[in-house]
Amino acid sequence: MSDSTPRPTDAELEILKVLWERGPSTVREIQEILNGVRPTGYTTVLKFLQIMTEKGLVDRDASQRTHVYRTRRSEEQTQSQLVRELLGRAFGGSAAKLVMQALSTRKATAGELAEIRRMLDELEGGDAT
Amino acid sequence: MSDSTPRPTDAELEILKVLWERGPSTVREIQEILNGVRPTGYTTVLKFLQIMTEKGLVDRDASQRTHVYRTRRSEEQTQSQLVRELLGRAFGGSAAKLVMQALSTRKATAGELAEIRRMLDELEGGDAT
């Protein structure tokens, strides 16, 4: 029902982040951004995009000579997948444990905490009789 | 200040889970449990424990002929590391986003939700009531 695509690797995630931020992009555009952060060759990025196309992580528009890539899954969908898998791998499926680790690890802003509270209200009130 | 050891791989995590649950264990003990879940050879487990010893993920007591392995980091420490790294890799450091993904991904029990609320109270009202 949810994911058939494999979990993106670390390097793939770097590319996806650029695509989520910029929207559909060319290899060159992605490479220039990535290269600004860490030396990254053009063909390296190209190869990853080819691999990611095969894996179904991105779509390619090859109608022009310079291909344009776009993500197939939203950032939220991917985050959800990563959380779900981490939950299974390391938290015995207990979302509460993960949440508490996350909250104790990095401090969120007051606004974010309020948002989390709202979400708790929704979850609790949602199906209670 | 926090972690120098590398993030455990998926297979390594399976072994760590057994060690956290059972406490210090021999290769045989771990292998039997793992094998109950999924066919897993003895030398496979042994090799992983040797690698994990090199990586500093576990300690080995070799004073007896049958070595005994124990984890070097607690389950909570490891979970914290995994969350922190996932936060950086995929959530732009926003714990709130991760928390909300976790909450919307799997439903927690009422008790767990209450526990999260308590933690929010603690974080927010660090000094006030």
Place this chain on the structure above:
DNA sequence: GAGAAAGTACGAAACTTTTCGTGGAGGCGT
């Protein structure tokens, strides 16, 4: 039209992860 520039495809090297096979050492039963 020739040559440079920019793009894609392909292959492969280096590394990591996962999984075993083999060999050798140590201890036990008879």
Place this chain on the structure above:
DNA sequence: ACGCCTCCACGAAAAGTTTCGTACTTTCTC
């Protein structure tokens, strides 16, 4: 003592990840 059973060390195969080099094609420029 002899053979068996258990254990560890080592090496290596197979797969996955990361990174480029090279070759080929298309387009632009003079």
